[in-house]
Structure formats: C-alpha cells, structure tokens
Amino acid sequence: MSNTDERAGRFFHGFADTFDSLYDGRRGPVWRLLDSTFRRDIVERFRLTFDRLGDLTNKTVLDVGCGSGVYMREALARGAARVIGVDAAPRMLELAGERLDAAGHKGRYELVAGNFPLGKPIDRADCAIVMGVMDYVAEPVPFLRALAAQLSGGPAAISFPSRHWLRSPIREARYRMRNCPIYLYERGDIERVLKDAGVTAVHIEKIRGAGQDFHVVCR
Ligand SMILES: C[S@@+](CC[C@H](N)C(=O)[O-])C[C@H]1O[C@@H](n2cnc3c(N)ncnc32)[C@H](O)[C@@H]1O
Incomplete structure (x- = not known):
C-alpha cells in the first residue's frame, strides 16, 4: 500500500x-510572541514525545514526516543508535541532512524521500x-497499519490535529488555497482509526491551552 x-x-x-524558521529561535521577537501563543502545541508535542518515548539509548527511531530533522537530532542526542527520517518534501530532507551533519551526526541517520506508506x-x-x-493524511488507517508494521511492537508517538470552532475553518481555508487539504479529528475519530488499524492506544492527551493537537502514544 x-x-x-x-x-x-x-x-x-x-x-x-519558512517552516524550519520556527525552530532554533531564528524568528524575530514579534513572530516569536505569536508562535508562543498560537503554536505552543509545537513546543509541547516535542516535550511530550520525548517524555513518553523514554530511554532511546541504542534504539533505532523512525520519524515519518521528519521535516527538517529537529526530532531526529534530539533522538540522536538522547542516545539513539540510528534514526530513519521519511518525508515527502525533498527540501525538508535537505534541511534535515544539514541540521544532523551540523550536530555531528553524520553516518547515524538515513533519509528516505517519499510519501508514507512508501510501497x-x-x-x-x-x-x-x-x-x-x-x-495531511487522507487515509489514516492504512498509514497507521504500515507504521505498526515497521515497528516490532514498540511505541509510536503521533500527533493528531483537533477541531477548533474558530481556528479550524480559517486553517482549512488557508490550506485549501495552498492546494493541500487537511484532516481534523475529535477524540472519538482517533479512537476509531487506531482500532481499525489494529493499534492499541497507551495515551491520548489533548494539549491544553493552544487547543490544536492531541498527543497520542500507541503500540
Ligand atoms: C508540519 S511538517 C512537520 C515536520 C516535523 N515532523 C516537525 O514536527 O518538525 C509536516 C511534514 O510531513 C510531511 N508529510 C506529510 N504527509 C506525509 C506523508 N504521507 N509521508 C511523508 N511525509 C509526509 C511534509 O512533507 C512535512 O515535511
């Protein structure tokens, strides 16, 4: 599939x-203030991911939709033996390679270009x-089944975007203009897709405050 x-x-x-400028404190003070208010989920989901995945020493970590490699860099800094990053956007993978090389991680990562599930x-x-x-995933069930098949029963930390009465219609309209449809979830939708994919939820947590993401850990 x-x-x-x-x-x-x-x-x-x-x-x-532009996306990558969110990280490593490279935006100006006004953007940083807006990001800390409206994009707090991005900081919070990073913290929750590493808290919940626990000790990564000598592990192999798969990062699907790895973007510019911020999570991969952190996993390696926490002792992972190897990280595999998959992303559909070639420029994201270039940035990830630059970030990982700059952090001294040459030889400990693999970058794979393509849309997951990869086939x-x-x-x-x-x-x-x-x-x-x-x-951005239209068919979450085959995606999650393929993800589970890549893991030997180990955990996956996954964010799911929630619906917000004000912010979601604006976001949907913005992404429609970008020709990039988005898919939003209620808690019940997440429980259903995990069940249909044959995956067990360990934690499903709505990130408080910013009100955008659910942070999910499953096996
Ligand atoms: C919002 S960015 C997040 C990047 C990174 N995970 C982070 O949090 O910094 C979403 C990334 O997912 C990638 N993406 C979306 N759907 C994908 C798919 N089906 N397979 C692989 N990459 C995908 C996009 O190209 C993009 O780089």
Whole structure:
C-alpha cells in the first residue's frame, strides 16, 4: 500500500525554509510572541514525545514526516543508535541532512524521500515519531497499519490535529488555497482509526491551552 496524494509533499517542499524558521529561535521577537501563543502545541508535542518515548539509548527511531530533522537530532542526542527520517518534501530532507551533519551526526541517520506508506521496504525500528503529519493524511488507517508494521511492537508517538470552532475553518481555508487539504479529528475519530488499524492506544492527551493537537502514544 502506498500513498499517492503528493499535495502535502509539494506544498512543504516550497514552505520548508519558512517552516524550519520556527525552530532554533531564528524568528524575530514579534513572530516569536505569536508562535508562543498560537503554536505552543509545537513546543509541547516535542516535550511530550520525548517524555513518553523514554530511554532511546541504542534504539533505532523512525520519524515519518521528519521535516527538517529537529526530532531526529534530539533522538540522536538522547542516545539513539540510528534514526530513519521519511518525508515527502525533498527540501525538508535537505534541511534535515544539514541540521544532523551540523550536530555531528553524520553516518547515524538515513533519509528516505517519499510519501508514507512508501510501497518499498525500509528497515524496521524500535519506535516511531509522527509529529504534525496526520493533518495531511487522507487515509489514516492504512498509514497507521504500515507504521505498526515497521515497528516490532514498540511505541509510536503521533500527533493528531483537533477541531477548533474558530481556528479550524480559517486553517482549512488557508490550506485549501495552498492546494493541500487537511484532516481534523475529535477524540472519538482517533479512537476509531487506531482500532481499525489494529493499534492499541497507551495515551491520548489533548494539549491544553493552544487547543490544536492531541498527543497520542500507541503500540
Ligand atoms: C508540519 S511538517 C512537520 C515536520 C516535523 N515532523 C516537525 O514536527 O518538525 C509536516 C511534514 O510531513 C510531511 N508529510 C506529510 N504527509 C506525509 C506523508 N504521507 N509521508 C511523508 N511525509 C509526509 C511534509 O512533507 C512535512 O515535511
């Protein structure tokens, strides 16, 4: 099973440098203030992911929709032996390679270009990270089944975007203009897709305050 909807990859290829400027404190003070108010989920989901995945020493970590490699860098800094990053946007993978090399991680990572599920084999991993990706996945059940098949029963930390009465219609309209449809979830939708994919939920937590993401850990 492979995912042939290339719209998210096409959009993020062009948007990669702007997206990446969210990280490492590179935005100016006004943007930083807006980000800390409206994009607090991005900080919070990073913290929750590493808290919940626990000790990564000597593990192989799969990061699906790895973007510019911020999670991969952190996993390696926490002792992972190897990380595999998959992304549909080639420019994101270039940025990820630059970030990981700059952090001294040459030789400890693999970057795979393509839309997950890939339809080609990649190495199995001990755990997985899927952050900010389910927003763009039209068919979550085959995606989650393929993810589970990459893991040997190990945990996956996954964010799911929630519905917000004010922010969601604005976000949906913005992404429609970018020709990149988005898919939003209520808690019950998440429980249903996990069940249909044969995956067990360990935690489903709505990130408080910003009100956008659910942070999910499953096996
Ligand atoms: C919002 S960015 C998040 C990047 C990174 N996970 C982070 O949190 O910094 C979403 C990324 O997912 C990628 N993406 C979306 N759908 C994908 C799919 N089906 N397979 C692989 N990559 C995908 C996009 O190209 C983009 O780089």
